[in-house]
Amino acid sequence: MSDRWQEMAVFVRVAESGSFSRAARELKLSQPSVSRIVGTLEARLGTTLLLRTTRSISLTEAGTLYLERARYLLAEVEEAEQATRGVDSLHGVIRLAMPVLYGTRAVIPALATFLARHPDLRVEMIMSDTRQNLITDGVDVAIRLGVGSLDDSTFGARRLGVVERLVVAAPAYLSARGTPASPADLARHDCIVQHGLFGRESWRFSHNQTVTSVDVSAKLWINPASGVLGAAVAGLGIALATRVMAGEELRTGQLTQVLKPHRLDPAEVYAVFPAGPRPSARIRAIVEHLGASIGTPR
Known part of the structure; x- marks a missing residue:
């Protein structure tokens, strides 16, 4: 991986996980190396992407913009690689946000067969009845319920079905x-x-x-x-x-x-993804699976 692609990938994982140490563990790097890589990226761009405190990190406005574009570019690279590997070799992390009770009773039971089919994938679930900012919270897919039109019109979305x-x-x-x-x-x-x-x-x-x-x-x-x-x-x-x-x-x-x-x-059920209309292969796979598993009107 070139230095620029590594910088981009490391920054995205830090931003998504909200932690230098967690990103380091996931990327199998040392924490000082992760901090150095992000610092080098910021120096090269001439701007601050992350605000650091002893307890947390947060994105600056420039960081939010860079994260959105970096996620898109990395997804394009993953798409190219996945095309040569085939769907059975999906790997990586999917950050999945959902309402607590609907997630517990509908989404989680549907994940067993998906994870068994794709053993190299890991799903991180963010369960909350408060809607997340999908960009700043590093969410790959959000399951949302509502009545009427979907408000996140700038994101990619798939209507999974309705619930009574x-x-x-x-x-x-x-x-x-x-x-x-x-x-x-x-x-x-x-x-x-x-x-x-x-x-x-x-x-x-x-x-x-x-x-x-x-x-x-x-x-x-x-x-x-x-x-x-x-x-x-x-x-x-x-x-x-x-x-x-x-x-x-x-x-x-x-x-x-x-x-x-x-x-x-009825309440409409949507899968919403900030990657736009062309999400990565692993995002498409989980959305397709959930559409087949929980998308039947009830």
């Missing part, structure tokens, strides 16, 4: 407060709203080709989604959930679906 959204409550809550027969009845109930992903106090239903929007009374605002489910199971109110997320609680009777004839807009 439901209104759920604990039997104990319904016994004490009654079961709503129509969306309008929700105005008299305590409702649980999640910050972020589906965090809204206006719930939109369709029934017999009629659309109804109901302003609910949010008794609790909670993040993450596991907290919403936990509060609903505890009988604190009525909540929105996807069938994937609440499937276990519905099967065991901890939660009951209400307002069944009244449908909510």
Whole structure:
């Protein structure tokens, strides 16, 4: 590898991992060597790419721009090499971001066959219900759920499918407060709203080709989604959930679906990747796998 390609590769791994020592371990270099290589790159470019403290590192504006281009160029090199090796020789690291509960119940179970098929790949999972900055956090692929259009229009993306959204409550809550027969009845109930992903106090239903929007009374605002489910199971109110997320609680009777004839807009599931429309072979492989594994509408 030429000096410039090595500088680029080392910088990208430091930026993605957020640590000189971690990058050094992964690249099988000493930490002083990694620091020296990044320092040489900054000196050659005449700018600071990384802000260093004793606890963390962060990208400067120039570093963010360089990271985006460097990732693209390295992906192009990987693409050329992969074309000669074949798909069965995929190797490297995939940083995969996802919501906590959906990731736990849908994405993680789908990874077993993928990793068995590609033993030289390693997946680093970043699980959070707060949306990451894919560039500064060094994310290769993010699994995102939402209703309506995708906001990261400058990134590459693939729509994996949809998941059904439901209104759920604990039997104990319904016994004490009654079961709503129509969306309008929700105005008299305590409702649980999640910050972020589906965090809204206006719930939109369709029934017999009629659309109804109901302003609910949010008794609790909670993040993450596991907290919403936990509060609903505890009988604190009525909540929105996807069938994937609440499937276990519905099967065991901890939660009951209400307002069944009244449908909510489904949540769309996307794979988003900052590498643009031409991601590397390993990114394409995991996106294709997840599309086949979790992309079936539910």
